Amino acid sequence: MIDATGVTCRYGRSGSGGSDADDGGGLVAVDDVTLSVPDGEFLIVAGANGSGKTTLVRTFNGLVEPDAGTVSVNGAPVSDDLVAARTAVGMVFQDPRDQLVAATVGADVAFGPENLGCSHAEIDRRVADALAAVNMAGREDERIASLSGGERERVAIAGALAMEPDHLVLDEPFTGLDEPARRSVLDRLRALRAAGTSVIVVTHDLRDVLGLADRVVGLSAGRVAVDAAPREAAEKLPGLDVRVPAAFDDRPADAPAAGETDDP
Amino acid sequence: MTLSYVPGDSLAHRLDPRSKLLVQVGFAAAAYAYTTPRGLAALTFLAVACLWLAGGGPRDLWTYRAAFPVLLVAPLVAGATLGAPWFRVERAATTGLASYRVLLILVVAAGYVRSTPVRDSRAAVQRAVPGKPGQFLGTGVALVFRFLPLLKRDLLTAREAVRSRGGGTLPVRERMRLVAVAGINRAFGRADRLGTALNARCFAWNPTLPRLAFGPADYPALAVGAGLLAAAVAMTIV
Secondary structure (H helix, E strand, C coil): EEEEEEEEEEEECCCCCCCCCCCCCEEEEEEEEEEEECCCCCCCEEEEECCCCHHHHHHCCCCCCCCCCEEEEECEEHHHHHHHHHEEEEECCCCHCCCCCEEEEHHHHHHHHCCCCHHHHHHHHHHHHHHCCCCCCCCCCCEHHHHCCHHHHHHHHHHHHCCCEEEEEECCCCCCCHHHHHHHHHHHHHHHHHHHCEEEEEECCCCCCCCHHHHEEECCCCEEEEEEEEHHHHHHHHHHHHCCCCCCCCCCCCCCCCCCCCCC | CCCCCCCCCHHHHHHCHHHHHHHHHHHHHHHHHHCCHHHHHHHHHHHHHHHHHCEEECCHHHHHCCCHHHHHHHHHHHHHHCCCEECHHHHHHHHHHHHHHHHHHHHHHHHHHHHHHHHHHHHHHHCCCCCCCCHHHHHHHHHHHHHHHHHHHHHHHHHHHHHHHHHCCCCCHHHHHHHHHHHHHHHHHHHHHHHHHHHHCCCCCCCCCCCCCCCCCCCHHHHHHHHHHHHHHHHHHC
């Protein structure tokens, strides 16, 4: 369970004095957000560019420290034990190239478990399991540089899964992917959902993932503007400059995507 | 192309990184001890063999192209004089041999880099240098190998961005300024993102290091490395 209470994050605290500056100085990226993410939930955090989505989810594992409010994971404040928080909340960045730190697939996926001090047998098991979960089993020795964008995204997901997190956060996982790669990542998300992994997807485009979600939180100017079930959210989110499916029909989570539209 | 680890099953890939490090150290020492053309000829053979045993070839040396002008110009600068006779061949020859030694060491290093995963290098360093100094050195080696290819790619991207908008027609100095400024900005951004990625994945100073074990092929390599080192020491003493 992730609990965020009254979380506020500011950037540029020296402040340029712009209209977005509050009394504390600086641009407010996240403004007094309170949110709980139960175990096993598939949550979408939606919003336009600059709405505070990424900043908010980065507080979940301590990559961003809130200027006000608290975040706890499994009952423990994130700031008390960053390693525990980062183990419990896996993060897949928007651009996998920012996340992949090794030359080969296997070495990169093993990077997290190595840092956790796991035994060699445990590292081998986690790498094998994580790569199998993203449909890349047996590709440990392939060079990262030779992978396609979709494959890199899947390796980035495997790297996070190898930490065996309770929650997996994916920041704009479909950015820059072509249709086959999008379908491949969607298939992995469906599999994770079916396996009971808690998944948090950050996106401004819900056309692919709305059918998988249990709940949607919409952010606007750093505040929670929508917190609803997918059907209700689909009606409200277009007002936040978020793309939603043209016809949301509560289809089963493992069903293929229905008709979509570019219209907001 | 950036010189980096290339998965493979060459002889060098099968060697323990500690053996390869000893060969490198021994080779560098020998290269600085044996400065005669005959000695350098023998070391040339050994350097080419090291790269070949790692599955590499001339293409790997292309990654050092930025160093070639310096290595080539150095003898000319060393030989030049401000007055008659304007150029001293013996000085140029001495510096030329020094440049050549550097090139040979780069060749051996290329064989090491393409045959050794970064985390194995880190493990070798941390086992060779115990305690916190070893952790510090090992982490430094790992970060350099991870960061430099990214930095180089960013510089190339900056150069392509300048060219794609007609910057190719600008004077060289202006192009260098644009690429340098963009490159430095990207380097700082890249460093921030790499730091965030390492944090997100629980970067540790003392992680579980990969298994390292000497195999049958390591003993000849260790003998070569130790022999080179001993020969260099003997030559220095004599």
